Structure formats: structure tokens, C-alpha cells
Amino acid sequence: MPLQRLHKLSEIPAPDWDVLVPQNQPFLRHAFLASLEDSGSVGPHTGWQAEHLLHVEAGRVIAALPGYRKWHSYGEYVFDHGWADACARAGIDYYPKFLSAVPFSPVSGPRLLAANVEDGFELLKSLPGYLEIEELSSAHINFTDAFTDAAMAEQPGWLQRIGCQYHWQNRGYRDFQDFLDVLASRKRKQMRKEREQVAAQGFEFEWLEGRELDEAQWDFVYACYANTYAVRRQAPYLTREFFSLLAERMPESIRVVLARQGSRPVAMAFSLVGGDSFYGRYWGCLAEFDRLHFETCFYQGMDYAIAQGFQRFDAGAQGEHKLIRGFEPVITHSWHYLRHPGLKAAVKDFLHQERAGVLAYAEEARSALPYRQA
Known part of the structure; x- marks a missing residue:
């Protein structure tokens, strides 16, 4: 043929x-x-x-x-x-x-x-x-x-x-505390401590769908994304235009969480959703903050998946640090x-x-x- x-x-x-x-x-x-x-x-x-x-x-x-x-x-x-x-x-x-x-x-x-x-x-x-x-x-x-x-x-x-790879499974949790309750005591305390350390630095988080971001916010998202490559002295795979085109063509599938310290956005995580799955894709920040990566990329995603009823959280390739946070092989x-x-x-x-x-x-x-x- x-x-x-x-x-x-x-x-x-x-x-x-x-x-x-x-x-x-x-x-x-x-x-x-x-x-x-x-x-x-x-x-x-x-x-x-x-x-x-x-x-x-x-x-x-x-x-x-x-x-x-x-x-x-x-x-x-x-x-x-x-x-x-x-x-x-x-x-x-x-x-x-x-x-x-x-x-x-x-x-x-x-x-x-x-x-x-x-x-x-x-x-x-x-x-x-x-x-x-x-x-x-x-x-x-x-x-x-x-x-x-x-x-x-x-x-x-x-x-x-x-x-x-490592994926997190939502086994019908009512909230994040419900998830913590199935963990061993020491691991539960460690996760709670990590989240408290981020909160103590004054961070707040806002979830947005694709249609809710304006071009200035997409500029920020891209700056964060590109910075993850710049720190390794590499060029990013994606262009700035990709994010605008995707937001125009399939906004209903896009989820972005913005991390703000006071009124200033300093980090973001970009994800897609489909069916019963939540896909964490890109993360970036404009400065280094203790434990902010884990909160923005993992714990916020777990919170969101539980609240929205997603059964699976695929946070991308590699990263053994996901194991101790509940992501299974x-x-x-x-x-x-x-x-x-x-x-x-x-x-x-x-x-x-x-x-x-x-x-x-x-x-x-x-x-x-x-x-x-x-």
C-alpha cells in the first residue's frame, strides 16, 4: 500500500x-x-x-x-x-x-x-x-x-x-489531607513541612485556564519556561508563538498555575488535561526559592487533580524525587x-x-x- x-x-x-x-x-x-x-x-x-x-x-x-x-x-x-x-x-x-x-x-x-x-x-x-x-x-x-x-x-x-516513569494516582481522595492520611508518618510530616516552608515565604497560587491568560501573562509563562534552559546554557525547544497559538486553538485543555510572592509572579507550571488525566508539562521560575519547585509542580497539581476529579497525574519523564512524593513507577x-x-x-x-x-x-x-x- x-x-x-x-x-x-x-x-x-x-x-x-x-x-x-x-x-x-x-x-x-x-x-x-x-x-x-x-x-x-x-x-x-x-x-x-x-x-x-x-x-x-x-x-x-x-x-x-x-x-x-x-x-x-x-x-x-x-x-x-x-x-x-x-x-x-x-x-x-x-x-x-x-x-x-x-x-x-x-x-x-x-x-x-x-x-x-x-x-x-x-x-x-x-x-x-x-x-x-x-x-x-x-x-x-x-x-x-x-x-x-x-x-x-x-x-x-x-x-x-x-x-x-512516575505517575500519581488519585484513589478517590477527598482533599490533600485525605492523601496524606495514607502515607507513613515520617513521609506525611515531610510533605506537610515542605508545604509549610513555601507558605511561610508568602507564596500564593492562582489556577487559570487557557482562555483566562492574556498575552502579558503568556510572556511571563514563556520567560519562566525559557529560563529552565538558560540556566543550563541551552536553547528552549518551544518558541514563544507556540503558547499563543495553543491558547487560541485549544484553550479548554490548558491549565497554568502562577506562583506569586505578594503581588509579583515569580514561577509557573504549565499543564494540559484530557479525559481523566492531568499532564504536568513545563515549569519555570525567575529566581530560586526553597521548595517552590515541589509545591508548584507536584503538590499544587495533586490538589488540582483531586478537586477536579482527575484520576492520573503524569508529571513528565525522569525524576526519582517524585517517588517519595507518591508518584509510582x-x-x-x-x-x-x-x-x-x-x-x-x-x-x-x-x-x-x-x-x-x-x-x-x-x-x-x-x-x-x-x-x-x-
């Missing part, structure tokens, strides 16, 4: 794309992905060339794979730099490669968007041939959901990789198709060993959770 491709998502009407996207997935909506492209946050100059693959039948899109042609491995959060380095030493071209993922967003969800399973299978079957024709070294489908995992398991030649999945037989064999062996290590780590990490033992 010949695949059609889009180099700009704006080439397809939003309803034709969104009809394939589950309603609880804000990161895959036309508005989100197109805002990345239209704002210049992704594009050829960034090493992220949009290359969305479509299965079209009778003029109707019946399956899609959001994707990008990549010339590097930054902003993916499934790290294959070692594979690329090994190829460079062996004289094998690793770039460009094909990646299906949400740029800069390590959020699990559907990657194969299809009206039914069979249509999705047809698209996947065509992908290896597409790589050969386009002279792409490999295909990578990151942070997949159970539906995509099941589809990928049926395809020959793909290698599965697992990782570990969650296994993530990605899939990889490597055309070079020698590279494929080496990676397959590596992934077998890595899998055992990740599973052992996730099990051990549970011992750091603050919950009372049964």
Missing part, C-alpha cells in the same frame, strides 16, 4: 485528523501538533521535519501515523544516542531516521491512529518498504499505548523497548525497526539486558514510595 505523507499538518482539515484521535489525547490533536509546526518549534531547521503518514481510501483518511524525519535524537526521551554513536564508529548512517512521537512530550498514548485495527495494520505493513524507498535507517515509535502495542506485536522485525513502551542487520542484532541483545534492568529497577523503586505498608 503506497503511503501518503504530509510535511505540514495544516494540509489536512482538522476534523479529518481529529476524528481518528481519542478525545482524551490533547497531545495528538490537530491543534497541538499544528501549533508546533506553525510556531517554528519543529521544522527542518530544528532537525524535526514533519512527515505524517496517511492511509487514504476513497479520498478519506482511515489511518495515520504522526511522524517526523529526524537528523538527531534530541527531545525524544527514549535515548538512542548510543546506537547512533555505534553507527558512526562503524561507518553506518543512522540519520536521517523516522520517528513517530509527540515532540518534546514523553507522554504515552496512541501513535497508530485508525478507524479500525485492520486499517492500522495495513499502514504498519507498508512502513519497512517506505524506509527503504526513502533511505531512512530506521523507524521508532515512542511511548505507545496498549492498542498500538498490540498492533506492533503483530508486525515482524520490530523490537520493543521499555522504560520507567509506570512501565512505558516504544518500538524500533532497524534496517541494518548487524545493528538490529546488537540492539536486540542490548534491549534484552536493558529490559531485565528496567523491570528490576521499577520493582525496587516501589520501596521508596511513602505509602503505609499493608
Whole structure:
């Protein structure tokens, strides 16, 4: 089956794309992905060339794979730099490669968007041939959901990789104190102390939806976001325009909490919501304050999730400090198709060993959770 491709998502009407996207997935909506492209946050100059693959039948899109042609491995959060380095030493071209993922967003969800399973299978079957024709070294489908995992398991030649993140589960808590009551005494006192230390510095917090922020406030949000990169002497992935476009196109999915000391805003956390999930994405501050990061990014998000009835709080990749605050280990999945037989064999062996290590780590990490033992 010949695949059609889009180099700009704006080439397809939003309803034709969104009809394939589950309603609880804000990161895959036309508005989100197109805002990345239209704002210049992704594009050829960034090493992220949009290359969305479509299965079209009778003029109707019946399956899609959001994707990008990549010339590097930054902003993916499934790290294959070692594979690329090994190829460079062996004289094998690793770039460009094909990646299906949400740029800069390590959020699990559907990657194969299809009206039914069979249509999705047809698209996947065509992908290896597409790589050969386009002279792409490999295909990578990151942070997949159970539906995509099941589809990928049926395809020959793909290698599965697992990782570990930390998510907080709202088990019907009435308020934050209700959550604290299920913790071990020492951990409960530690969290309460952290929140008291922030309150003692005079901080107050305000939650806003996307439509409630004006451009001056978005300037502040972006300044905070960009500062998290500036302190590491790096350029931010997202442009300022991205935030304005997203606020215009899908304001109902945006949540921002502003931290103020007196009347002066000094920090923020930017999140998205979808279905029963709350997704913490970006944080930043204009000065350093003791424990403010934990309050703004975690405790405020827990408070909000409880109040609004969200069942899951995904606060992003990495960060073992989340464990002691109640974020539990969650296994993530990605899939990889490597055309070079020698590279494929080496990676397959590596992934077998890595899998055992990740599973052992996730099990051990549970011992750091603050919950009372049964």
C-alpha cells in the first residue's frame, strides 16, 4: 500500500485528523501538533521535519501515523544516542531516521491512529518498504499505548523497548489531607513541612485556564519556561508563538498555575488535561526559592487533580524525587525497526539486558514510595 505523507499538518482539515484521535489525547490533536509546526518549534531547521503518514481510501483518511524525519535524537526521551554513536564508529548512517512521537512530550498514548485495527495494520505493513524507498535507517515509535502495542506485536522485525516513569494516582481522595492520611508518618510530616516552608515565604497560587491568560501573562509563562534552559546554557525547544497559538486553538485543555510572592509572579507550571488525566508539562521560575519547585509542580497539581476529579497525574519523564512524593513507577513502551542487520542484532541483545534492568529497577523503586505498608 503506497503511503501518503504530509510535511505540514495544516494540509489536512482538522476534523479529518481529529476524528481518528481519542478525545482524551490533547497531545495528538490537530491543534497541538499544528501549533508546533506553525510556531517554528519543529521544522527542518530544528532537525524535526514533519512527515505524517496517511492511509487514504476513497479520498478519506482511515489511518495515520504522526511522524517526523529526524537528523538527531534530541527531545525524544527514549535515548538512542548510543546506537547512533555505534553507527558512526562503524561507518553506518543512522540519520536521517523516522520517528513517530509527540515532540518534546514523553507522554504515552496512541501513535497508530485508525478507524479500525485492520486499517492500522495495513499502514504498519507498508512502513519497512517506505524506509527503504526513502533511505531512512530506521523507524521508532515512542511511548505507545496498549492498542498500538498490540498492533506492533503483530508486525515482524520490530523490537520493543521499555522504560520507567512516575505517575500519581488519585484513589478517590477527598482533599490533600485525605492523601496524606495514607502515607507513613515520617513521609506525611515531610510533605506537610515542605508545604509549610513555601507558605511561610508568602507564596500564593492562582489556577487559570487557557482562555483566562492574556498575552502579558503568556510572556511571563514563556520567560519562566525559557529560563529552565538558560540556566543550563541551552536553547528552549518551544518558541514563544507556540503558547499563543495553543491558547487560541485549544484553550479548554490548558491549565497554568502562577506562583506569586505578594503581588509579583515569580514561577509557573504549565499543564494540559484530557479525559481523566492531568499532564504536568513545563515549569519555570525567575529566581530560586526553597521548595517552590515541589509545591508548584507536584503538590499544587495533586490538589488540582483531586478537586477536579482527575484520576492520573503524569508529571513528565525522569525524576526519582517524585517517588517519595507518591508518584509510582509506570512501565512505558516504544518500538524500533532497524534496517541494518548487524545493528538490529546488537540492539536486540542490548534491549534484552536493558529490559531485565528496567523491570528490576521499577520493582525496587516501589520501596521508596511513602505509602503505609499493608
